[in-house]
Amino acid sequence: MVFVPLAIFVFGSASAVLSASTPKDPVRLRDLVKRGGTVTGPVLPLNFADPGLILPNGRAPWYVYSTSSSHGKVPYAISEDFKTWTGVKGDALPNPGSWVSPSNSAVWAPDVRQITSNSYVMYYTAFSAANGNHCIGAATSSTPAGPFNPQASPIVCDASGGGVIDASGFEAPGGTLYLVWKVDGNSMGKSTPIFIQPLGANGYTLQGKATQLITNDPVDGGIVEAPSLVYWDGFYYLFFSSNHYNTLKYDVSYAISKSVTGPYTKVQAPHAPLLVSGKCGTAGPGGATVINVLGESPTFSLMNGCGTLTIFEPIQDKYINAVFHNDINGKNVSAGRSMWQISDLTLSNGIATVNC
Numbered sequence: 243m244v245f246v247p248l249a250i251f252v253f254g255s256a257s258a259v260l261s262a263s264t265p266k267d268p269v270r271l272r273d274l275v276k277r278g279g280t281v282t283g284p285v286l287p288l289n290f291a292d293p294g295l296i297l298p299n300g301r302a303p304w305y306v307y308s309t310s311s312s313h314g315k316v317p318y319a320i321s322e323d324f325k326t327w328t329g330v331k332g333d334a335l336p337n338p339g340s341w342v343s344p345s346n347s348a349v350w351a352p353d354v355r356q357i358t359s360n361s362y363v364m365y366y367t368a369f370s371a372a373n374g375n376h377c378i379g380a381a382t383s384s385t386p387a388g389p390f391n392p393q394a395s396p397i398v399c400d401a402s403g404g405g406v407i408d409a410s411g412f413e414a415p416g417g418t419l420y421l422v423w424k425v426d427g428n429s430m431g432k433s434t435p436i437f438i439q440p441l442g443a444n445g446y447t448l449q450g451k452a453t454q455l456i457t458n459d460p461v462d463g464g465i466v467e468a469p470s471l472v473y474w475d476g477f478y479y480l481f482f483s484s485n486h487y488n489t490l491k492y493d494v495s496y497a498i499s500k501s502v503t504g505p506y507t508k509v510q511a512p513h514a515p516l517l518v519s520g521k522c523g524t525a526g527p528g529g530a531t532v533i534n535v536l537g538e539s540p541t542f543s544l545m546n547g548c549g550t551l552t553i554f555e556p557i558q559d560k561y562i563n564a565v566f567h568n569d570i571n572g573k574n575v576s577a578g579r580s581m582w583q584i585s586d587l588t589l590s591n592g593i594a595t596v597n598c
């Protein structure tokens with residue numbers, strides 16, 4: 243992908259040299275490959291809240307999954323180019339599991355991770371009748387489209403803390419898998435700590451013990467939630483949303499650490515929040531999933547002016563993409579939340595930036 247603009251550059255600059263009358267700034271390779279961090283949306287103009295994102299095997303199509311809606315328990319959509327998305331293709335989790343209350347069986351904030359070339363785990367939130375609160379479940383599938391097969395019991399519950407929601411997976415450098423989640427303390431006037439805990443090689447059995455990463459500070463309007471953890475160039479970036487999700491104060495912010503289990507420092511203005519209502523045309527942006535991707539670029543060849551064949555070797559194309567939701571009516575969640583995206587989110591030295 244990177245070398246497509248290079249071809250334009252090679253031929254374009256040759257003609258510029260010939261005409262010579264309109265000199266332009268020299269184009270350098272690093273400008274051509276510079277990452278933009280572009281926010282666009284809505285890219286799925288229908289109710290598609292709390293989207294989770296993966297690129298299976300580092301190759302298109304991309305898959306996104308949403309909170310339950312009229313489109314299914316866990317509706318999913320796909321994209322071949324991370325620009326144009328299909329409408330809802332189907333339901334990836336038609337059966338959320340025997341532990342889920344039959345009378346209150348909606349599924350929230352699904353997140354899917356690839357564990358091996360043909361095994362995927364979905365983490366999701368649902369109401370447990372036995373526990374009397376929200377718990378986090380895990381379901382497995384050999385394909386990203388599912389249907390995912392739920393475990394018989396939830397993998398995390400915390401009724402006294404207010405329930406647990408918003409789970410997501412993370413693979414640290416070196417391969418250790420983790421689960422990250424929010425204690426839903428605001429449901430009972432308590433704090434909303436975000437925890438991390440290692441997972442076994444199957445991607446859903448908890449190991450060791452949970453460590454608190456951050457909790458809500460006064461500036462967060464009583465809430466931090468929707469954690470999404472990504473590693474990039476020496477830093478762990480913990481993306482989260484703060485404030486109430488049905489207000490225009492909802493946002494996408496982040497904290498950073500040099501160690502996966504912290505301590506994490508919330509990044510402050512002007513570098514955070516990353517997205518607030520009004521920025522790039524957003525309204526109530528939140529529920530982001532941020533992933534780093536090691537994709538493959540194809541071998542590329544072209545003729546230069548002397549007729550010599552030049553072949554670029556295939557390269558590993560490393561970049562960061564994100565999806566998030568945004569209020570359809572521009573005010574609150576009452577009309578639903580559509581999916582927006584960030585292409586090539588720029589992370590550098592502990593600072594995340596986007597352009598519009």
Ligand SMILES: *[C@@H]1O[C@H](CO)[C@@H](O)[C@H](O)[C@H]1NC(C)=O
Pocket residue numbers: 488571573574575576
């Ligand atoms: C959400 O916004 C709509 C449209 O402005 C408004 O009618 C409704 O009262 C709002 N609901 C809440 C819960 O704020």
